[in-house]
Ligand SMILES: O=C(O)c1ccc(O)c(O)c1
């Protein structure tokens with residue numbers, strides 16, 4: 001279907017917005033009046049710019065406070081409308097949005113509203129314009145879509161239809177009963193469909209709408225169900241995003257537009273109008289790749305954790321460090337010299353690497369060259385929104401390229417310390433990309449997103465949300481902090497699963513590793529909350545081990561100090577399903593050094 005986006009959803013000048021929308025693959029735009037008023041371009045120039053970019057102008061909006069007003073007031077409104085209809089001719093657009101009145105003079109009189117909207121439509125018709133009447137959820141007398149439709153039906157004018165907006169509809173409740181009346185609207189009388197999602201918040205609906213809308217799939221509304229209902233009426237106009245959001249007003253328009261278009265692609269797949277290549281859900285973590293200008297500090301930590309350097313890349317300065325099924329690549333090539341120590345790439349085991357890459361590409365993920373160098377195995381890879389490279393791996397499958405073929409074994413001692421595998425990867429997102437990251441990992445990789453949790457940091461609030469595969473062998477914890485983030489604290493981290501965290505942590509410390517010290521108050525509180533066997537709490541205190549418990553089991557974990565922009569966690573998960581969110585504020589405070597250590 002045709003995809004469109006309201007200019008209010010993107011930051012920048014009108015020109016920047018149009019360019020971003022076109023580059024992201026939208027077919028059209030809704031021009032928001034304020035964007036036009038503030039633009040130095042004439043309507044003709046805007047029209048030409050859109051045409052050059054391959055964008056249609058699908059809607060001009062909004063006209064406000066039109067209907068159900070005293071005659072004198074209405075005469076004024078018609079005069080205003082005539083100006084706008086002329087303008088629309090210059091812009092080359094034929095549909096205008098009229099939102100339900102919030103004017104103090106508007107009266108509660110549907111017959112008057114219908115009569116005046118009919119006269120407005122008469123005038124519009126002379127200009128070849130159609131009027132789409134939308135119920136604002138906070139409209140003075142008309143605040144529901146079915147009420148707006150009744151007025152449109154009563155006016156019975158060919159140039160008057162309704163505009164449905166998922167926010168205004170779903171913010172008032174999504175009981176199937178409240179949505180049934182959509183089926184009563186003939187598709188050709190739905191002149192426009194605006195789409196937005198929103199997190200489920202209990203707040204004033206106008207504030208909710210103007211500040212917290214997000215792209216479909218990023219909030220708590222069932223936008224797909226609504227779209228299915230609207231398509232069932234026979235509606236075949238654009239699917240258009242109209243997202244008022246404080247974050248997107250600031251973030252770069254280019255990436256926001258890509259995020260927006262991805263959400264519409266995923267939505268169209270969900271409602272069955274535009275299939276995409278099947279998701280290929282990853283089945284494990286093949287490796288995590290660190291880049292660093294100096295392998296020394298990373299090697300010291302990994303060695304103390306019981307990892308051994310088992311192989312070396314045949315042609316590049318990359319070492320493979322391994323323990324159990326946990327594999328880390330340590331890359332001292334140019335990226336590390338440029339960016340310092342950090343997590344640069346993740347290898348995901350994929351049942352069908354090429355299929356996974358096709359899926360990712362269809363959802364606008366940048367595809368990376370299959371070979372980073374002539375001699376490398378040709379691996380399919382894409383970039384996540386935060387820049388992390390995701391490699392789709394087929395480890396040990398003879399018919400497919402294997403990343404391990406790039407490595408030659410080196411003699412090593414095995415000093416294993418109980419680490420089995422990578423439990424999870426924690427990726428701190430740029431402040432404006434949290435919702436995008438969750439949607440990306442869900443739609444592109446087919447992972448399931450867990451609930452988002454708030455975590456107090458001494459210098460700001462963090463939000464965190466895990467995305468996982470069904471058996472928990474791939475877990476990625478996405479988080480976002482207040483901007484600007486402190487790189488040493490809001491660093492990426494890699495959590496290793498161990499069967500015995502006490503043993504692994506002790507081995508780490510005895511080998512010269514430094515665990516993150518945890519304040520005594522934390523252990524006093526643990527003693528109050530839980531009963532421990534004799535000596536257990538003292539052991540935790542000594543090794544900086546944190547403890548949590550959920551309905552499924554117990555969780556013990558501890559942290560290394562940060563190296564560059566990465567640190568490591570050891571986790572012992574005896575059935576426990578979470579990520580220690582309860583303990584995260586203590587960990588963050590410890591990392592900030594507010595404990596004075
Ligand atoms: O918040 C508003 O005023 C506003 C304007 C136009 C719309 O289409 C809308 O959904 C909201």
Ligand SMILES: [Mg+2]
Nearest residue numbers: 134165194242
């Ligand atoms: Mg709207």
